[in-house]
Amino acid sequence: MSIRPFTLAITTEQLDDLDRRLRSSRLPDTLAADSWDDGTDVSFLARLLDYWSNHYDWRIHEQRINRLPQFLAEIDGEEIHFLHQRGIGPKTMPLIITHGWPGSFLEMERLLALLTDPAKYGGHASDAFDVVVPSLPGYGCSPAPTKAGISSKQIASLWASLMGELGYDRFGAQGGDIGAGVSMWLARNYGPNLIGAHLNYIPGSFRPALEGGRDALSEEEQDFLNRSSQFAATEGAYAALHGTKPQTLAFALSDSPAGLAAWIIEKFHSWVDHPNDLEQVVSFDALISDIALYWFSGSIQATLRLYKENRLNPLVFEANERVEAPLGVALFPKELPMPPRSWVERVFHVHRWEHMERGGHFAALEQPEILAEEIRAFFRPLRR
Structure with a gap:
């Protein structure tokens, strides 16, 4: 495996092309503009x-991004972009954090400082982590996969190889959205290497075996399945499209930055915990930087297609299958439908299950201080 430093460098030609497309955007008619x-x-x-x-x-944001410690690694024929920041403390713990869609490694920018140097932000140096934040294949600065079949399961294998190459034989994992699925696959397939996994989402593809059939469901579990079905019926069109015909949508999103922005921003508006004003929580600068990474990557089809790969390779467990790596879950109030603890404990050994005061689906971006403290609290008793 080769690891080399990375610098983000968008050409003037790319910027000029984007500017022309933005200025010639054609917006649709609507019955209600607001x-x-x-x-x-x-x-x-x-x-x-x-x-x-x-x-x-x-250019201002590119300079800021390039102050982050960025690298590229070639793993099993795939190039992976990642941040790697070593912690400041007496005995740091390695931690790999995985983002989801439509996010990017930029979600973790503030979280990175809070976890690597907690003493600087009112915490304790003994809680410091060495943090690795990879970009999912095809997302941001990671090129698109070179072959089909790269689901969250295979991404977990890439992450395990990356951490080993960085010298971390044992490490923690954290994630939300797709990153939660990757972290659960790490716990399932790389248990001896995993100190623990902390999640701020439980992916919809997670299905424990129902011993005793649906009659064995508790009232809370049945309510969760009902809420999930309602969400899929009223809010899940994006996931159904990504998971079945991603290439058709990719033509439009690859050609129009306005279309790409509309597709992404609708999810931020729906999933961020905000007082009917998204900008109070996530600035235009932060939103546009995230969208721009998707635009400049030129690999939007790969980001959508990961949903199809995960549909074909879901996180389904067999009867009596158990995962022993400790699991922690932070439940943010504006999150997508989340199962009860009993649903997760059918498979995982849950050490911590905490309800947060505020925040939504993009917890690291919305409430980095709250998420950082919860991550520290989960891993604190697991440190050796």
């Missing part, structure tokens, strides 16, 4: 596109 009922609010998107064209400066 409503999210049918999808992305047209007025909101128009304001964001105006800001992107006339006020957002990519």
Whole structure:
């Protein structure tokens, strides 16, 4: 495996092309310009596109991003971009954190400092981590996979190889969204290497074996399945499309930055815990930087297709299968449907199950201080 430093460098030609496309954006007709009922609010998107064209400066953000410790590794024929920040403390713990869709490694920018140098932010140096934040294949600065079949299961294998190459024989894992699935696969398939896994989401693809059939479901578990079905019926069109015909959507998102922004922003608006004003929690600069990474990567199809790969290789467990690696779960109030503890304990050894005061699906971006303290609390008794 080869590991080398990485610097993000978008060309002037790419920026000029983006600017032309933004200025020639054609927005759709709508029955209500200030409503999210049918999808992305047209007025909101128009304001964001105006800001992107006339006020957002990519070069300033590129310089900021390049102050992060970035690297590229070649693992089993795949190139993986990752951040690697060593902690400041007497005995740091290795921790790999995985993002999801439509996020990126930039979600972890503030979390990175809180975990690697907790004493600087009011914590204890004994809680410091060595943090690795990879970009999922095809996301951000990781090139698209070179072959089909790269699901969260295979990504977990890539992560285990990466951590071994970095000198970490045992490590912790953390993640939300797709990153939660990757972390659960790490716990399932690399238990001896895993100190523990901490999640701020339980992926919908996770299915324990129902010994005794559906009659064995508790009332809470049945309620969870009902809520999940309702979510799929009313909010799940994106996942169904990603998981079945991702390439068709990719034509539009690869050609139009306005379309890409609309597709991504609708999820931030729906899933972030905000007082009916997304900008109070996530700034236009943060939103656009994330969208721009997807645009400049040129591999939007790969990001969508990961849903299809995960549908074909779901996180389904056999009867009597158990995962012994300690598991911790942080439940944020604006999260997508989450199961009760009993559902997860059918397979996993749950050490910690905590309800957070505020926050949504993008916990590291929305509430990094709350998430950082919860991660420290989960791993504290697991340190040796």
